[in-house]
Amino acid sequence: MDDQTIMLLIFVFIIAAFLGVELISKVPSQLHTPLMSGTNAISGITIVGAIAACAINMDNHALGVILGGIAILFATINVIGGYFVTDRMLSMFKKKEDKKK
């Protein structure tokens, strides 16, 4: 990897970190669990890395393919399970008026 790419990736990393801090810092405490579970599902983005890793091993390295495949499996559980569970939790948060309808 050349220096320019490295600096660019670090730049992206730092900006994303600050963006994350700004986004999250004022979340009401009642939403902490859904927020955690929702961001947890996002951390399953590693599925993208897993798919790429599995594919680049295809021609040369069987162990790499297997590990990549297992990584895809667990990342998918993290993603799908995480989103559905978050949705289930959020669907329970109701306002008073909604309840009476």
Added chain:
Amino acid sequence: MDFIDIFCIILYMVASVLFIMGIKKLGKADTARKGNLMSSIGMGIAVISVLISQDVFDGGFFAYLIIILAIIAGSVIGFIWAKKVEMTGMPQLVALFNGFGGLSSMLVAISQYCALKGGSDAVGTDAFTSLTLGLTILIGAVAFTGSLIAWGKLAGLKMFKKNIVLPGKNFINAGITFVAVLGIIFYMIDPEGGLGLAGILITTIASLVLGVTLVITIGGGDMPVIISFLNALSGLAAAFAGFPIGNTVLIVSGCLVGASGVILTLIMCKAMNKSFASLLFKTVKKKASSATGEHKEPKALSVEDAFLILEAAKSVVIVPGYGMAVAQAQHAVKELCDVLEENGCEVNFAIHPVAGRMPGHMNVLLAEANVPYEQLKTSDEMNPQMPNVDIAIVIGANDVVNPAAINDESSPIYGMPIVNAYEARTVFVLKRGQGTGFSGIENPLFTNDNTVMIYGDAKQTVSQLVVEFEND
């Protein structure tokens, strides 16, 4: 750069924007569900984008077959799991999913290493690539085994029931961290040779052990902090997994998760008046000897008498804690809340940020029982009104209502912000039995003159109260 590469990058941008907007919407009660949907669409787009990328296309038919099969299997397992879980089992499920994310990132890094060994040019041999690859293994592995231990503790597995004390745990953890970092340095020196292989193995094993030793000494009450922290780690691991293959969507979204996890961790620490460092590095002190020699007995009250007092109350505040979750009393509590309101009484809930075992745990349980979220107040909102409250009902909470945090400097929890339940005119404490709870700290609230104890299973006690109201 050919067309397909550019197209993939555009899709990654769209996905990243959807994640950012999704997280923003997730932070407001009205839009949270939409936010979650947006971020899931972002995830779908990111997956489609990598599936059409040149790397995966070059992998050929078998690559697609394996990938699709793994995705289908994972989707089915994840979907069923998410639908079947009880709401009371939510903390351990979140912990487990989090561990899977960490495991996946760790495996991605090892698989990237395999690709390098196999002669693929997708992974470089420069120091930066090697460093980030090693760090992905380290962070992912700690998130994995750490979450597994947290899961075991939250699920109440027998082997984790006792608080485990590791003698000299700081030295142990520092030593293991040193070994793991040493492994990364080995790998950086010689990525393609035998030293590199040894480095990868050393880092993997040491990091897996580190996750265990780091979390195993942490007690149940500190779980909200450690879960938030592990969440941050799994995000960070995903971000680092993006560096070796120069994948920006991994870096952006992983980093967003990392940042949110760190903030939640800090919020939780503040709510407990602990520094994060003290939580990780300090050994839990044995029970502090009670400062006052005078020992009062708590007064017990029968359910019938409690009903008579409740019937006359005009305002009631319910303070739930982990005990409510254990007794699964949230639905009974909602019924009690309804009959009290019918009786012309104002009912609110005062929820401490660290009540329960994960951030916002009580809110989720009460929402499940259909308590409208306007009724769920934070301790900061409720405390100023507390002296005007007729009855505070403490259900399975202990440390978060312990006045020693305010007036006893020798108490281990001195300085921790609490729900000022003791200021209410009368305090009911629903408790399974006598004893000091998980933290082993004496609670002077129980022996206050205006406090009465109602012993027994919280769900039964609350249900009996509801019956009394209905028979009235």
